[in-house]
């Protein structure tokens with residue numbers, strides 16, 4: 001069984017980061033090892049959240065794993081609360097990198113043109129440094145704009161997206177995938193660039209005119225889980241985009257508690273079934 005290390009916070013309530021990564025990666029038949037960087041009462045879009053930083057646990061935990069000779073098939077990162085944690089994660093990449101494993105970075109730090117409350121531009125540049133270590137990065141347009149010092153635009157054309165992708169590739173990541181990319185009216189999806197071949201790819205779904213918290217984390221977890229199941233990069237992104245879109249649609253059918261995130265639990269059977277079909281195709 002493949003083993004993924006996922007490094008991000010635990011937001012006790014609010015369906016994001018580890019509380020979605022763990023069930024989704026497990027449901028895809030992949031072992032999920034977690035490294036919680038902080039415990040928060042909720043994610044940071046709630047007012048008055050509590051936070052206990054766990055940075056002082058990162059080195060003792062990973063030193064123990066080193067002594068045990070633990071190896072990971074992938075190391076995935078999401079929301080990291082502080083710049084110090086980003087430095088610690090860089091060290092984890094150096095320590096646990098093997099010839100074949102995958103480093104997958106989701107520089108989760110903002111949306112809709114704004115950084116989340118805990119972050120500033122300096123933090124964004126620090127996250128750009130982390131991307132240099134990665135095989136795959138999956139920022140949204142906001143995160144890409146902050147990391148590359150590009151103006152954020154609500155409406156844009158393919159040339160703007162390609163420019164962002166080129167600038168992201170120049171950060172050093174092998175494959176860059178921009179999420180939340182709308183290439184035509186009423187559509188949304190991903191556009192990526194393989195920096196080795198210079199090839200672009202894109203995948204679009206119908207756009208559902210509602211946004212929910214945590215969907216970026218859901219996308220990343222499924223994309224990483226799909227790659228661990230041997231799907232190609234393009235198929236992995238397609239599955240992640242389809243699963244996220246379907247989950248948003250299902251959530252909208254039942255409009256109770258939308259601020260807790262999406263009903264991803266309801267769509268896990270769809271995920272497992274579709275993954276199996278794609279593996280057999």
Ligand code: PXL
Nearest residue numbers: 016017043044079108116214
């Ligand atoms: O979904 C990203 C995320 C993860 N973790 C925490 C957050 C957020 C987004 O706001 O606040 C703590």
